[in-house]
Amino acid sequence: MKVTVVRSGGFAGIRRRGEADSASDPMLARLVGRVDLGSVPPPGRIPDQFVYDIDIDGRRTTVGEAQLNGPLRELVHHVLGHAE
């Protein structure tokens, strides 16, 4: 599965985008299996916090930094580690 993460916002307002494919990334495959995009709370509008847009094979969600924890947090940091 193709996973894309875009980080936007933050005081600096600098965009970061990462992309990875679970077919060639066993660690990502394990993380994807543990993530439930349906259970993510809506992002709070907190000034200058990071906002993450996550796309897993066309399923999308937006997460605020304060709500980013557990396997989703690991997934985001894993994919942004491959940031362009």
Place this chain on the structure above:
Amino acid sequence: MRCHIVPPHMLERIARNADDPALRARARRTLALTSAHATERRLAAPAAAPAPSGAAVPNRMIADAGHKERLPGTTARAEGAAATGDTSCDQAYDWLGATFEFYETAYGRNSIDGAGLKMISTVHYGERYDNAFWNGEQMVYGDGDGTIFTDFTGPLDVTGHELTHGVTQYTANLDYSGQSGALNESLSDVFGSLIKQMHLGQTADQADWLIGQGLLAPGVNGVALRSMKEPGTAYDDPQLGKDPQPADMSGYVRTYEDNGGVHINSGIPNRAFYLAAVAIGGHAWEKAGRVWYETLTGGSLASAVDFVGFAAATVQTATRLYGADSAETTAVADAWKGVGVSQ
């Protein structure tokens, strides 16, 4: 009156003996903001008496997150306590003082909420964390990664920016999304820059109008994170990309990221403020800043206001303060035309 160049022994005498109660209170406040713990202790008795003029003193608290992401962290420095020796902690403390002094001196505002709210900052948040934010109750600062960003407590305008998010929350409470969100961001940049300008004693034509100058690590190709004077020119770097801010409405960016581009489109109202301030001249916080401040805090701004609505509100405020045909009102109206918000 600003007392920075007055020696402490004279301030202490003014604080105790001046005939004018406002002068006494202001001297006490300046001492509290700028001088050593010992001086403050000597003044503890008179300061504890009811303040004769109501002039405000800050109440700061700096906490240390110890590189975790939990708030607020452990108390590192309370109001009036001696410097800790931790650069981030002491810098955050001093910049909260400068920001407090700006709002009190320029607009008679007592802290974030206008009623003496305790100002709380957490430093050393996260590991190599590249950000600073306002979480609705306090300011939070990362150390930066050291490669692209330095410590976020470094530049005064970062503290001014974050604390102003608090002021906005307690006043117009602008929705942090789309155009009202870009205005929320812009107001934080405007007052962040004005706080730095007052601290440096600069007039509008002397100021750099940069946001986050000093935050980019050596080797990064850029002067700051944003330029209010020339949005879109602050950096152009292989790692960071290019500053994406538009300078006028022709470059307005529609996006769902960043709460609808709040850190991008803020360049438009930022430049409008710059144009107004430079056209009016002098210390930018005195006239242009007052127009923006009274517009923000006046109680009639809708939380979902757009650029056109905010522009009209600033022209109304300028008209009320300086008259419809004044140079100030003309400068404000022309500034919004200059960025394509009004015709």
